[in-house]
Amino acid sequence: MTDQTPAPYAGPKRVLSGVQPSGALHLGNYLGALVKFARLQHEMKTLIFVADLHAITVFQDPALLAAQTREIAAAYIASGLDPKVATIFPQSAVPEHAELAWIFNCVARLGWLDRMTQFKEKSGKHKERASVGLYTYPVLQAADILIYKATHVPVGEDQKQHLELTRDVAGKFNHDFGAPGFFPLTDPLIEGPGARIMSLRDGSAKMSKSDPSDLSRINLLDDEEAIANKIRKARTDPEPLPETLDELKERPEARNLVGIYAALDGRTDVQVLAEFAGQGFGAFKPKLADLAVAKLGPVGAEMRRLMADPAELDRILKAGGEHARAIAAPTLREVKEKVGFISAGWL
Numbered sequence: 001m002t003d004q005t006p007a008p009y010a011g012p013k014r015v016l017s018g019v020q021p022s023g024a025l026h027l028g029n030y031l032g033a034l035v036k037f038a039r040l041q042h043e044m045k046t047l048i049f050v051a052d053l054h055a056i057t058v059f060q061d062p063a064l065l066a067a068q069t070r071e072i073a074a075a076y077i078a079s080g081l082d083p084k085v086a087t088i089f090p091q092s093a094v095p096e097h098a099e100l101a102w103i104f105n106c107v108a109r110l111g112w113l114d115r116m117t118q119f120k121e122k123s124g125k126h127k128e129r130a131s132v133g134l135y136t137y138p139v140l141q142a143a144d145i146l147i148y149k150a151t152h153v154p155v156g157e158d159q160k161q162h163l164e165l166t167r168d169v170a171g172k173f174n175h176d177f178g179a180p181g182f183f184p185l186t187d188p189l190i191e192g193p194g195a196r197i198m199s200l201r202d203g204s205a206k207m208s209k210s211d212p213s214d215l216s217r218i219n220l221l222d223d224e225e226a227i228a229n230k231i232r233k234a235r236t237d238p239e240p241l242p243e244t245l246d247e248l249k250e251r252p253e254a255r256n257l258v259g260i261y262a263a264l265d266g267r268t269d270v271q272v273l274a275e276f277a278g279q280g281f282g283a284f285k286p287k288l289a290d291l292a293v294a295k296l297g298p299v300g301a302e303m304r305r306l307m308a309d310p311a312e313l314d315r316i317l318k319a320g321g322e323h324a325r326a327i328a329a330p331t332l333r334e335v336k337e338k339v340g341f342i343s344a345g346w347l
């Protein structure tokens with residue numbers, strides 16, 4: 001990728017992230033993303049959107065998309081994001097994202113996109129049948145982030161490569177248009193327990209919306225019985241839990257359950273092992289099930305309560321969109337000036 005020295009970005013710190021409304025939210029989304037959003041809103045200005053433009057890179061049933069968009073908004077709020085503190089909005093309500101993405105399409109290089117592993121995974125064997133949007137998806141993601149000059153982006157580990165591309169786009173734009181420090185070189189916030197939650201059926205695959213087995217994931221809308229049942233059925237091995245993390249290296253399923261326990265309880269893997277070393281899964285799983293039910297049950301219940309009032313969710317999303325636009329529009333105007341569009345001054 002391009003050569004970059006840290007840019008002297010001097011603007012305010014801002015958090016931005018989003019989740020696609022393309023299926024049921026699960027424990028991986030919750031621990032890898034949602035809980036971080038709620039924490040960060042008290043540290044810096046936070047904008048969190050529902051990535052509906054990204055979702056349609058793979059066909060979405062229009063009748064479901066609106067409901068799924070509200071469901072994501074409900075999940076944000078149920079996870080602790082406060083619409084009075086953070087800005088919550090649908091991506092499509094701020095057309096500046098798509099407009100900046102076009103300009104970035106002309107900045108990003110084909111070779112950068114060719115390296116994106118998520119496109120390779122999602123397009124599978126027939127990449128010629130994938131939408132063009134799926135290919136340029138990371139460019140739109142760069143626009144989502146940079147239209148707000150966001151400095152911090154909390155995401156799960158699978159987004160690391162997309163955030164590197166965002167830095168490359170920012171660096172090249174700043175360089176090509178003679179504007180050092182115009183866009184920040186955004187920091188991904190990935191570390192911490194929960195950055196990569198694995199499937200409950202296969203410790204080598206990440207927990208995912210698209211896994212055909214519902215037993216592989218805990219959905220945020222699962223009831224208490226379903227949560228406990230999925231943990232009971234989670235794949236494990238017959239060995240007791242060891243004393244050190246090193247001994248979990250070859251035991252991905254065991255490692256994953258320890259990681260989930262730690263993330264849900266706000267502890268480290270090492271602390272969890274210190275408590276459970278020597279115990280088998282017959283003892284550990286019921287404790288994990290109790291913890292998961294205690295932490296996730298109220299989130300699901302609050303989501304249901306919020307989803308029962310779609311008009312209120314729409315009001316929050318609309319107000320959020322207006323607020324976000326007020327930040328995005330001046331950035332786009334500056335970009336247009338730098339690029340040399342005479343329409344920049346006509347707004």
Ligand code: AMP
Nearest residue numbers: 020028029032033155156195196197207
């Ligand atoms: P997506 O559902 O792909 O829009 O992802 C939304 C957010 O959840 C992103 O920040 C992802 O990195 C994160 N995420 C998705 N799956 C997992 C997982 N299995 N473990 C941790 N984070 C995840």
Ligand code: TRP
Nearest residue numbers: 016017018019020051054141144
């Ligand atoms: N690509 C992200 C995902 O699948 C969603 C996303 C779109 C996003 N734009 C973003 C995340 C900007 C962070 C910042 O999870």
